[in-house]
Amino acid sequence: MARVEASAPGLRADAARNRCAIIEAAGELYGQHGLDTPFDDIARHAGVGNATLYRHFPTRCALLAAVFADTLERVVEAAERALAIRDPWDGFAAHLTFLCNLQATNRGLADLLITAVTGAPEIEQLRKRAYRAFVRLSERAKASGSLRADFTPEDLVLLLMANAGLVHRTGDIAPVASERFITLALDGLRKAAATTGTSPPGAAVMRRAMRKRGQDLGYT
Amino acid sequence: MARVEASAPGLRADAARNRCAIIEAAGELYGQHGLDTPFDDIARHAGVGNATLYRHFPTRCALLAAVFADTLERVVEAAERALAIRDPWDGFAAHLTFLCNLQATNRGLADLLITAVTGAPEIEQLRKRAYRAFVRLSERAKASGSLRADFTPEDLVLLLMANAGLVHRTGDIAPVASERFITLALDGLRKAAATTGTSPPGAAVMRRAMRKRGQDLGYT
DNA sequence: GCAGAACCGGGGACAGCACCCCGCTTCGGG
């Protein structure tokens, strides 16, 4: 809260209060219903008029950034904490599990992790940092011989996309469905399990898919 | 085509022609854009007025049934063909691959395979038959010791839901993304790869998710 | 406690989609 108010300097007291209420309401609704929650719903849930919402956050991206900035920061921290785990595989598995669990309990985040939000550079920045930390995790695990050799960072995006879809379609049982998904995925990612199969899509092509998703959701 | 016309007896020649055009257009648009394609788009693409569409197919379910009935029939046949494959694992893997590829090339089918369409009993019937054939495939593979012991039919639904989400989010590169997904999934499904992890959600709970998805898409 | 600026929010214009109505066209049996 203090963070939020600090990020809105020179604002009248009531305006700051409203801003805060909006961010809280948006966080809640995004978590429950996903990033395509209607703006008017958020305004109503925050107890303000929709005009107030549009004044504080002229674009969907602006609201998104305000809502998810510190959550993403915590994701980065979690990745760094996973790097501190002694066993490379355990660190890798722990973080992948963490990410999927996050998706299962927050639909908005589920989409955000695999969507390029070009209109919110700070979010992009944070996602990139989280991504880089994950790359380190996966390289460490690969070097130790526990992660399959053909794993690439695009596989993470792919798995998160799949898990996001699963979360979306399973509704309230998303946590248990997602948990099972992680079990199967991790079992398929161990080096011992790897067969010579298809390799993942290229990075450029995957980035394009993430950008397209952003456009589809209205986050230019 | 002959099949389609045969399924519309006692219809004036022009009406039969329109009906056919609608089914073809719907199949194409459903395949490209998913089951939530606007009705008016389908009518325009078929070159008829929307009233004509509504007259021939009073509900979304009716159109769905007309469009996907024989495709689903082919899915059942494919499952039975997979049962004829000597090696139990190969049969299982071949059919799972077949299903995921189908999803990757047809967005509508991607959703249909994991959605309960209560308003179209014949579709439900066919899905159930395809499902039962898959259960036989998986039991045979499990008995042979190649498929992980904790596999349940709900895992199929779970994987198809995940793959549907992946297909949805990867757009035109869905085929290659889906192919990689299958590689990882199959590697995680082999008995040798299995660790003691979380078990899949129950059947009842999974059915409920499929029904809910049908309601969300407007297919009561 | 007051003046003026900052802020609020109900309601309206506009767009997309579902679904229907009714005057006109076209088919096809006799």
Added chain:
DNA sequence: CCCGAAGCGGGGTGCTGTCCCCGGTTCTGC
């Protein structure tokens, strides 16, 4: 060939979601 009926399709209504406008309200420095 011709007429009755089956069939057609262009609007039309209702609903939902986005985004803006403007009359009224509330805060804050003095």
